[in-house]
Amino acid sequence: MLQIRNIFIDPATFLSPMAGLTDSVFRRLIKRLGGCGLVMTEFTSAEGLTRNSFKSQRMLFYHEEERPVTAQLFGADPHRLAEATRMVEDLGFDAIDLNLGCPAKKVVKGCGGSALLRETQLLEEILKAIRAAASIPFTVKIRAGWSETEIVALQVGKMAEDNGVEAITLHPRTRVQGFSGRADWSIIAELKAHVKIPVIGNGDIVSPEDAFRMRAETGCDGIMIGRGALSNPWIFRQIFEMDNGLPLTQPSVSDKYQLIKDYFQLLFEEEIPGPIGKMKQFASWFTHAIPFGASLRKSIYESTEESEVMAKIDQFFENSLPLADCELKT
Ligand SMILES: Cc1cc2nc3c(=O)[nH]c(=O)nc-3n(C[C@H](O)[C@H](O)[C@H](O)COP(=O)(O)O)c2cc1C
Known part of the structure; x- marks a missing residue:
């Protein structure tokens, strides 16, 4: 369990924010599977939000069952970020997180995301502005630095702590x-030794064993998982089971089929515009270890209607379930 002021994160596991992927539907699915202590919105532009962009407002949509839930903002203008912070707080979020890691050209061109790791004076102004505007807990999510010769995690971590930031996630x-190469977990260990606020380790956890190893090697207070949860949304539950000496959930092909159906159901209930892209994306993640999954993926990517995707998935699982379950067991 990890406590960030009044928020109890139990267990101390976080779902990474992933733009275009971790919307409210995906976050709820993860919460329902169990073992995930905190979820966060996709990064949301402070500029867009304060200019009433519908797209930005939509990104901050969440359900009560997601709690505790953090809103993640990005931007480079202290005033806009402060205003966006007040808006986030009014929406009832449990905490606010500032993105200091996004590598996308579009974001760094405007000096947001990881660009702020090289603009420490502006960064300090931003931290102060958000801290002054927020009465809810304030966290940051950073990368190690801009480049190998500009590693600033410790300096930025200390600056964040000195300016009232209450936890820091490091990728x-x-x-x-x-996203190339390996995440250098030794920098997480160094940051942990350097600051008093909780440090959440992130990067390349794809199994419960990895989560154990990261905690042992770095002493971090919590772990955050992104891509590993896309192909295995049960990973949080498995970590909880491992922590508690329980047998690990081994999702069957029928469990994956059910999860796809649950996801589609939630998508339709949410009335997300153009859900077909999300349906294809989601179905493809879970059909990788399934016999004949590649042909299903090819066929659904050619579909143009939601009902066609659904029908192909139903047909695939209904025809091949007995075979697939049998092959997985052998
Ligand atoms: C498609 C994609 C979108 C992402 N979007 C965000 C984002 O909106 N905010 C953020 O802080 N990090 C974002 N990230 C970075 C992840 O949160 C995480 O730090 C990174 O993927 C490393 O963790 P992992 O190895 O567990 O995936 C994104 C990563 C991916 C792959």
Whole structure:
């Protein structure tokens, strides 16, 4: 369990914010599977939000069952970020997080995301502005630095702590690295030794064993999982089970089928515009270890209607379930 002021994060596991992926529907699905202590919105533009962009407002949609839930903002203008912070607070979020890691050209061009790791004077102004505007807990999520020669995690961590930030998540890759290479967990250990506020380790956890190893190697107070939860949404539950000496959930092909159906159901209830893209994306994640999954993926990517995607998935699972379950067991 991890406590950030009045928020009890139990267990101390976080779902990474992932733009275009971790919307309210996905977050609820993860929460329902169990073992995830905190979820966060996709990063939301402070500029867009304060200019009443519908897209930005939509990103801050959440359900009560997601709590505790953090809103993540990005931007480079202290005034806009302060105003957006007040809006987030009015929406009832439990905490606010500032994105200091996004490597996307569009974001860094405007000096947001990881660009702020090189603009420490502006960053300090922003931290002060958000801190003054927020009465809810304030956290940041950073990368290690801009490049290998500009690793600033410790300096930024200390600055964040000195300016009232209450927890820090570190994805120890540089902006230049993007998502290539390996996350250097030793920087998480260094940050943990350097600051008093909770440190959440992130990067390359794809199994419960990885989560154990990160905690043991870095001493971090919590762990955050992104891509690993896309292909295995049961990972949080499995970590909880491992922590408690329980047998690990081994999702069957029928469990995956059920999860796809649950996801589609939630998508339709939410009336998300153009859900077909999300349906295809989601179905493809869970059909990787399933026999003949590749042909299903090809066929659903050619579909143009939601009902067609659904029918292909139903047909695939209904025809191949007995075979698939049997093959998985052998
Ligand atoms: C498609 C995608 C979108 C992402 N969007 C965000 C985002 O909106 N905010 C953020 O702080 N990090 C974002 N990230 C970074 C992740 O939160 C996480 O730090 C990174 O993927 C490393 O963790 P992992 O190895 O567990 O995936 C994104 C990553 C991916 C792959």
